[in-house]
Each structure stands twice: as C-alpha cells, then as structure tokens.
Amino acid sequence: MAANIGAYPSLYTPTDLYVRNPLTNERQGSVAAYSLYRQNDVTNALVSNEGKLVTGKDRAGNEWTISVHGPGKVIVTDTTPNDGALDDDIATIQIVGSSLNSTYVTGSTVASTRTTTSGTVRFNRLIAADGVRSIQLNGFDLTSMVTPAVAEDTGVFLYGGVQVLEFHDVVGLFDTAVSPTPYQIQIGQPNSPLRVKPSIYLDSIYNSVYNSDDSTIPTGPVTTPWIQFSINGVVQDFSIVSATQSALPPNYVTGSQQGTIETWSGVPTSGPAPAAYQFFYNVVGTTGRTSLQAVGVNNLKVRGSAKNFTAQRDTTPFTTANSGLNHLRRAEFGGVADGVALDVAGPIGQLRFNRGLGDPTGVYTASTETAPTDENPDTQTILLPATNYGIPQGSTGYAAAGLQSGAIRARRLGSLVAGSADVNTIAAQNPDYVSLRRIGYPTNTLAPGTAIVNSSITTTDSIDHVNVDGNVQNSAIATGFDYQAYRQGLSPLRQPSRIGSYKQHGDLINSTVTASTTPNQGDYRKGATFGDGSITGHVTGKAYDTGGRNALGQFGAGVFARRKVGRLPIAP
Numbered sequence: 326m327a328a329n330i331g332a333y334p335s336l337y338t339p340t341d342l343y344v345r346n347p348l349t350n351e352r353q354g355s356v357a358a359y360s361l362y363r364q365n366d367v368t369n370a371l372v373s374n375e376g377k378l379v380t381g382k383d384r385a386g387n388e389w390t391i392s393v394h395g396p397g398k399v400i401v402t403d404t405t406p407n408d409g410a411l412d413d414d415i416a417t418i419q420i421v422g423s424s425l426n427s428t429y430v431t432g433s434t435v436a437s438t439r440t441t442t443s444g445t446v447r448f449n450r451l452i453a454a455d456g457v458r459s460i461q462l463n464g465f466d467l468t469s470m471v472t473p474a475v476a477e478d479t480g481v482f483l484y485g486g487v488q489v490l491e492f493h494d495v496v497g498l499f500d501t502a503v504s505p506t507p508y509q510i511q512i513g514q515p516n517s518p519l520r521v522k523p524s525i526y527l528d529s530i531y532n533s534v535y536n537s538d539d540s541t542i543p544t545g546p547v548t549t550p551w552i553q554f555s556i557n558g559v560v561q562d563f564s565i566v567s568a569t570q571s572a573l574p575p576n577y578v579t580g581s582q583q584g585t586i587e588t589w590s591g592v593p594t595s596g597p598a599p600a601a602y603q604f605f606y607n608v609v610g611t612t613g614r615t616s617l618q619a620v621g622v623n624n625l626k627v628r629g630s631a632k633n634f635t636a637q638r639d640t641t642p643f644t645t646a647n648s649g650l651n652h653l654r655r656a657e658f659g660g661v662a663d664g665v666a667l668d669v670a671g672p673i674g675q676l677r678f679n680r681g682l683g684d685p686t687g688v689y690t691a692s693t694e695t696a697p698t699d700e701n702p703d704t705q706t707i708l709l710p711a712t713n714y715g716i717p718q719g720s721t722g723y724a725a726a727g728l729q730s731g732a733i734r735a736r737r738l739g740s741l742v743a744g745s746a747d748v749n750t751i752a753a754q755n756p757d758y759v760s761l762r763r764i765g766y767p768t769n770t771l772a773p774g775t776a777i778v779n780s781s782i783t784t785t786d787s788i789d790h791v792n793v794d795g796n797v798q799n800s801a802i803a804t805g806f807d808y809q810a811y812r813q814g815l816s817p818l819r820q821p822s823r824i825g826s827y828k829q830h831g832d833l834i835n836s837t838v839t840a841s842t843t844p845n846q847g848d849y850r851k852g853a854t855f856g857d858g859s860i861t862g863h864v865t866g867k868a869y870d871t872g873g874r875n876a877l878g879q880f881g882a883g884v885f886a887r888r889k890v891g892r893l894p895i896a897p
Contacts, residue, residue, distance in 0.1 A: 374411060375400040381411025384472075386437030389415075389446045389465070393430050397423035397455070404449075404473045414471035415448035418462075425456025425486055425521065432492075434464030445493055447471050449479050456485035456521075461492075467508070468496035480509035486519045486558075487512055491526040497552050498531070498571055499613060502538040510554045519558030522623065530568040532613035532633070542719075543610030546664070546728055547633060550640070551613035559621040559651075567629035567660065570612040604719035608632070609726045612664070616640070621651035621671070630660035630680075632722070635668070642668035642732070646809045649734065658682075661746050662731065663722040669735040676738060681746030681795065683730025683778035684722025687713055690798065690834055691871040724779035724799070729876050731780030734808040738788040741802075745795030745831075747774035773831055781876040783808045787822045787840075796831040796866070797838075801875040805841030805858055811877065818843045818856050824886075827862030833882050833894070835873035840886040849881025859888035870896035 373379070379401045382388040393399050399420055403413040420430055436444030445464050449471045453460075460483075469479040479497075483490070490512070499505040513519040534547050554563075617625075617636040625636065635641075636656075639648035649670030656667065657677040663684040667673070689708040697704055724730045750769040752759050761768040776795030783806040791802065805822030807815075822841045837849060840858030845851045850870070868883040883895030 374402065379411070381415075382437075383414055383446055384412065385442050386439040387442055387444055387446050388435045388437075389432060390434075391418065391430065391432045391462070393420070393423075393428065395424060395428040395458070397421060397428045397457075399430065404471050404475055413473070415446065415465075416471065416475045416477065417450045417452060418448055419451075420453040420457055420460075421455070423453060423455045423457045423485070425488070426458055428457050428459075430457060430460045430462075432462035432465055447496075449475055450477055451481040451483070453483045453487070454485055457483065457487045459489040459491075460487055461489065463491075463493070465492045466494045466496050467492065467510075468494075469505070469508070470496065470498065478506045478509070481511065482509070483512045484514050486521055487523055488521050489524050489526070494528050495530045495532075495552055496571070497533070497613065499534045499551050501534060501536045507550060508552045510552075512555070513557030515557055517557070518620075519556070522559045522561035523556055524562035525554070525560065525564070526562070527565045529566050529629075530615050531571040532568065532615050533571040533611050534613040535611050542604055543607050544726065546609050546723065546726075547611070547613050549614060550616035550635075553616045553640075554618060556617075556619040558619065560617075560619045560623065560625075562624045562626070563617060563622060564624070564626045565628070567627065568615045568631045568634045569629075570606075570608065570632070604717070607719040608721065609664075609723055609728065610719075619650065621653070622656075623652075623654045625653065625656040626659075627657070627662070628659040631658055631662045631665055633664040634662075635666040637666070637668035638670070639668075642666045643734070643809065643812060646670065653735070661722075663724075664728075665731050665733075667733045667735075669733075671735070672737040672739070673733075673735040674739045676733070676741045678743045678776070680744055681776045681778070682743055682780045682782075683724050683746070683775075683800075685724060685746055685775035685778045685798065687716045687721035687725035688775075688778055688798065689713060690869075690873070729779055729781070731777070731782075732808075732876070733780070733782045735784050737786040738782070738784050740790040741782065741788065741792070743776040743793045743795070745773035745776045746778075748772065749774050776831065777802075777836075779876050781808070783811075783817075783877075784822070785819055787824065789825045791824060791827045791829075791838075791862070793829040793831065796834055797829065797836040798834040799873055799875050800836045801839070801877045801879065803837070803839045803842075803877070805856060806839070806843075816843065818854065821857035823858060824860045824862065827860055827864075827884070827891075827893070829862070829864045829866070831864075832866035833864065833868040833884070833896075835869070835871055835880075835882050836875055837879060837881060838884045838893075842885045842887070844879050844881060847879050849879065849883070849885060853885055855885075855887040858886045859890070860884055860886040860893060861890040862893060863891045864894055865892075866894075868894040868896040 378392045380390045391399050402417045403411050404416045405413045434446050445466050447466050447468050512523050532552050612633045614633045649668040652671040653669045654674040659679050661680045691709045693707050695705045749772045752767050759767050773795035776793050777800045778798045780800045782802045784804050807817045807819045811817040840860050841856030842853050844853050870882040884893035
C-alpha cells in the first residue's frame with residue numbers, strides 16, 4: 326500500500342475520447358487523452374480545433390469527439406470562436422481534403438457528469454466541399470437554436486456528395502415574427518449530378534412554425550418547405566423515425582432557451598401541450614412542411630408518424646407533369662401519415678401505410694337535424710358519429726380541418742397496403758350480453774377503423790395489388806387517371822387500366838375505387854363514362870353515400886369499372 330500512496334494525489338486524466346469503427350459503427354475502445362498531448366506542439370488534438378481528432382464539450386458538460394478516418398481533416402468552430410476553447414454549442418463542422426471513396430467521419434457524444442441531460446450536442450452547420458464516403462455523427466442535433474446565436478444559415482452543405490449521412494435529430498422551431506431562414510440539407514450541386522446514391526439516416530425531424538407576435542390561433546396549413554432535403558441524384562435510402570411538429574410548445578422552447586432559463590410566462594410552462602391548451606398549438610397550423618427533393622428514391626421509410634411531408638423532384642409537388650420523382654421503389658410509413666404528398670412521374674413499386682393514410686380523428690361522416698322544441702324553436706345540425714365529440718380543438722389532423730390528408734400520383738403502382746389508423750369497439754345489441762365476464766365492464770368486439778381518409782391515390786396506368794384493412798372515407802383510388810390533367814381542369818381519362826386485385830376489410834364511405842372511369846358532372850350518382858378498365862377483388866363491407874365528396878371532389882361511393890369480378894359494391 327505504501328508503494329501506491331503516490332498515485333492517490335495524481336491528476337486524473339480522462340480516457341473517454343472513444344471512437345467508432347466507420348464500417349461497423351461499433352465502439353473501438355477509448356483513446357487516452359495523455360497520448361494525444363505533445364509538448365510544444367500547438368497543432369496537437371488537445372489544443373487545436375482541427376485535425377484527425379477534435380474534441381470539446383458544451384456548457385452543460387456534454388462531451389463530443391469527431392474523428393476522420395482516411396484522407397482529410399475536420400475543422401470545428403463553436404459559437405464563441407474567439408475565447409480559445411471549444412466549450413459551447415458547435416457553430417460549424419467543416420470537412421476539408423476528403424475523398425468520396427475513402428474518407429469516413431464519425432462523431433460520438435458522452436452525457437454530462439455534472440447535470441442530467443439528453444447527452445446530445447447541437448450544431449448549426451455541416452460543410453464539405455469535397456466528397457465524403459460516410460458521415461456518422463451519433464448524438465448530434467442540427468438546429469439553429471445554438472447558444473450564443475450565430476448569423477450563418479442552418480443546414481448541411483455537402484457539395485461534393487456523400488454516400489452515407491447519419492446524425493441524431495433535426496430540430497426546427499421557426500418564429501416567423503423574426504423572418505427565419507428554412508433549413509437546407511443539400512447534397513451535390515445543381516450543375517453536377519451525383520456519381521453515388523446517398524443514404525440518409527435520421528431519428529426525428531421536429532418542424533414547428535409559429536408567430537410570437539400574433540395572438541391569432543393558426544389554423545391554415547403550412548405549405549412552404551421549412552426543412553428541405555435537396556439531393557441532386559437518386560437517393561438510395563431515406564430512413565427517419567418521424568417528421569412532426571415539436572413535442573414541446575415552440576414558444577416555451579425558444580423563450581426559455583430550451584429550458585435553461587425561465588423567461589416565458591405563457592401556458593403551458595413545460596412539457597407537451599396539455600389538452601386544454603392544444604388549440605394554441607394547432608397541429609395543422611403549426612406543423613412545418615418537410616420536403617424531400619431528389620431525382621428518384623429507392624427506399625423511403627418513416628418508422629413513426631409523418632405529418633406535412635412531401636417527396637418530389639421539383640421544389641413543390643404536382644406543379645407540372647415533370648415535377649415528380651423518376652421512380653419510388655419502396656415506401657413505408659409505420660405511424661399515421663397525415664398531410665403526405667408523393668409526386669412520382671414514374672412507377673412506384675411498393676407502398677405501405679401501417680397505420681393508415683390520413684388522420685381520421687374528428688372526421689364526421691354524416692349529419693342530422695334536431696326537431697324544434699318549446700325550449701329551442703330553432704333546428705340544430707348534429708354531426709355524426711357522436712363518438713367523435715370531446716376531442717380537444719387543435720389536436721386533430723388535416724382531414725378534420727377539411728383538407729386533403731394524402732395525395733399520391735404515379736405512372737404505375739405495384740402494391741398498396743394500408744392498415745387502420747384506429748379501431749372501432751362494438752358491444753352486443755342485447756343489453757344482457759354487454760358484460761359477459763364481469764358486471765360493469767363491457768365485453769367489446771374490436772374491428773378495424775379507418776385506413777384511408779381524405780386522400781387520393783391515382784395512376785395513369787394500372788395498380789397490381791391493393792390490400793386495405795379498414796374503412797376508406799372521403800377518398801379515391803383511381804387508375805387510368807391523369808392527376809395533372811385533372812388539376813388543370815382537363816379530362817383525366819387517358820388509357821386502359823386495371824386493378825389486378827383489390828381486397829378490403831371494411832366499408833367505402835363517400836369513397837370510390839375506379840379503373841379508367843370518370844363521373845358525369847363530378848357525380849357518380851348521375852352516371853359515369855366507362856373506359857377500358859377492369860377491377861377484380863372483394864370488399865367485405867358496404868358502400869355508403871352520405872352526401873360527402875371524396876378527395877377528387879366527386880360524389881358517390883362504390884367500385885366503378887367497365888368490367889368487375891368479385892364482390893365490389895356500389896352505394897344505392
């Protein structure tokens with residue numbers, strides 16, 4: 326023990342500057358800090374903000390390390406570049422002298438030991454003039470809310486291209502009262518097509534738009550892209566967890582500098598917006614648009630919800646016949662997809678909505694009028710079903726606001742699968758059998774709810790397979806239908822088409838499924854013009870016409886085609 330007494334007062338040297346293998350993304354041990362120190366060398370990794378290995382920490386104590394494997398180096402500048410230390414949020418990460426084939430950049434973070442944090446580190450810009458094989462910044466968030474604030478525009482600018490881009494979240498809270506600049510994630514240059522197919526992997530994209538000077542509750546949809554991915558080539562994989570509004574009220578986040586100071590006295594003061602105040606934070610009025618602009622996409626996957634999300638070749642979808650992607654091979658949405666537009670000029674291979682297309686919350690299918698009484702001589706309109714009553718204002722989606730929840734157009738569609746966004750509970754008709762197991766606890770039967778609401782899915786050619794588990798409400802699935810011609814007021818009927826297999830476990834409510842067919846005067850109840858189209862399939866439910874329009878502005882309900890095979894109902 327006496328031999329080890331001298332070790333106790335020794336200065337502690339941290340050894341948690343670990344790096345990851347750029348190919349397997351596995352931790353490769355740690356690098357002892359003292360091994361990086363070289364006396365009388367001002368360029369060593371511990372005292373320089375550039376090199377193969379750069380490390381720093383923010384004011385909360387979250388530590389980060391960025392390493393470069395292969396050609397090139399990284400230059401990191403924080404939001405206080407003149408204080409001689411990397412001790413604040415990151416302003417710019419710049420990669421220089423890199424190679425598109427052999428440069429790997431990895432980043433890692435370690436949560437603060439001083440206070441409880443999420444362990445993530447914020448950065449404002451990522452720049453690389455030359456190509457990079459892989460950039461994986463684990464635990465790094467792209468956001469303009471770095472402190473102290475910086476003047477440079479927020480975004481990722483990889484002009485030389487990248488094969489793999491991966492980081493944690495994109496956090497965008499845009500206060501239009503101060504004229505913010507949208508985020509740009511740009512890969513490649515407009516005059517130089519990419520030689521590789523980039524893959525982009527992110528966790529969540531938080532996109533909220535509000536006006537701190539306006540007390541009016543926002544209700545109109547946000548149609549300007551505030552977070553825009555611009556890829557001058559074909560995207561191999563675009564995989565994210567979700568694209569929604571911020572989980573916290575943006576007023577609180579920005580006013581309190583992300584919870585670090587108490588300066589905002591509004592409600593709610595912390596946490597997600599309570600139901601009583603949800604109307605201040607309207608889903609439709611404050612969810613910014615997230616746009617994916619590319620030549621084509623091979624794989625598109627959103628594991629959770631996607632709201633106000635578009636994918637197209639032009640800046641805005643459905644502007645011209647050439648505004649769509651060349652192709653979309655596979656697309657899958659794990660959560661509710663609401664306010665989603667997929668503009669594809671070419672074919673779509675597989676399209677899957679696990680929790681439905683459109684949010685059916687607060688959407689009514691019919692109405693009735695009450696008779697006058699002595700207490701109330703006026704008639705009142707009652708919306709049905711009454712089970713939708715009691716939903717907090719502002720928490721509903723685009724369909725409840727009378728807007729289109731989904732718009733998809735393609736030349737041809739291989740397969741479409743849509744699950745239900747909710748479930749319906751059904752009790753026994755005989756009151757004696759409502760509670761079979763325990764008195765006072767109903768024994769309900771569950772049935773799929775709504776799978777597609779206020780949406781249009783159109784192809785100029787055919788659809789091979791459709792499988793819908795739930796009701797289709799106020800929507801249209803149409804083949805042999807030119808969506809661009811329809812938007813310009815021309816006849817959309819173009820060419821022979823078919824739906825090879827249409828299977829639905831549910832009802833068609835003010836919805837139509839058609840093949841090369843158009844209604845007379847926009848109303849299938851007045852007849853239709855039947856082109857050379859055919860549909861084969863089976864619908865377990867019925868077709869109901871309650872007087873509502875579908876997403877193409879048409880009246881009627883049912884399956885319409887010149888040739889039909891199977892149980893394919895039409896509303897009387």
